[in-house]
Amino acid sequence: MQAKIAVVTGANRGLGLASCRALSDAGYHVILCARDSEPGVQAVETLQQEKRSVELRVVDVNRAEQVKDLGRYIRENYGRVDVLINNAGINIESRQAGGERSANPLIVSPMTVMETLNTNTLGALRMIQALALMMPEGGRIVNVSSGMGQLSEMDGGWLGYRLSKTALNSLTRVFAKELEERSILVNSVCPGWVRTDLGGEQASRSIEEGIDTIIWLATDPEVTESGAFWRDRAKIDW
């Protein structure tokens, strides 16, 4: 029997790479997507040395033609996608006051906000549009969001990042509804504050802790809900 197929974006490092490892442990054939070839090859070689079933596709989620190529490749070679983890993300608003990429919403450049929305929100949209029609009943889409996008706990700073994750959560709700008839589950997850390049060294969680709920939502038969926002395997407010 052909293994189930899982696709992970932004998977050459951090939460994405660890998700690939965990999905392969769960028996999936993993399509590891990286925006640059070199770090992608390195990541895949590491996993293949560990005897994992994984392959590389170069996909910058901002580049519509690369996302479409991925869709074509998967349709021709596998004909299905069981799990999609929209993990690729950026937080380019610097902590320093001033400067074009400031985390201060009073001076942040709208271009910086647009760039962040393009990757964190529209990147996920491009992936869903390219792959969702190939998902069988029971397919799962996991959007890696952030508590920084929670309206119920909205705070100052990091306008672009916050907007992008609030909008990603809206995407989760819309596609949960659109794909309900086909029994495809679409959920958002906050991994917590995790020690990755994006989270920084001071973050409170390990990468393994960070991916726990992501993998649970992607693979566990006990998950039957769709259109919710999760952290630590429990629902949280939008």
Ligand SMILES: NC(=O)c1ccc[n+]([C@@H]2O[C@H](COP(=O)([O-])OP(=O)(O)OC[C@H]3O[C@@H](n4cnc5c(N)ncnc54)[C@H](OP(=O)(O)O)[C@@H]3O)[C@@H](O)[C@H]2O)c1
């Ligand atoms: N770490 C945290 O504390 C935390 C908290 C809440 C949410 N998150 C979310 O978790 C996700 C993963 O973050 P992480 O912590 O693992 O960060 P990370 O180590 O910085 O990894 C981010 C990944 O996204 C990729 N990426 C960025 N732009 C891309 C694009 N246009 N196309 C394809 N890939 C792209 C990066 O590729 P390159 O190597 O080429 O740059 C990298 O592989 C993000 O969505 C982030 O917002 C993280």
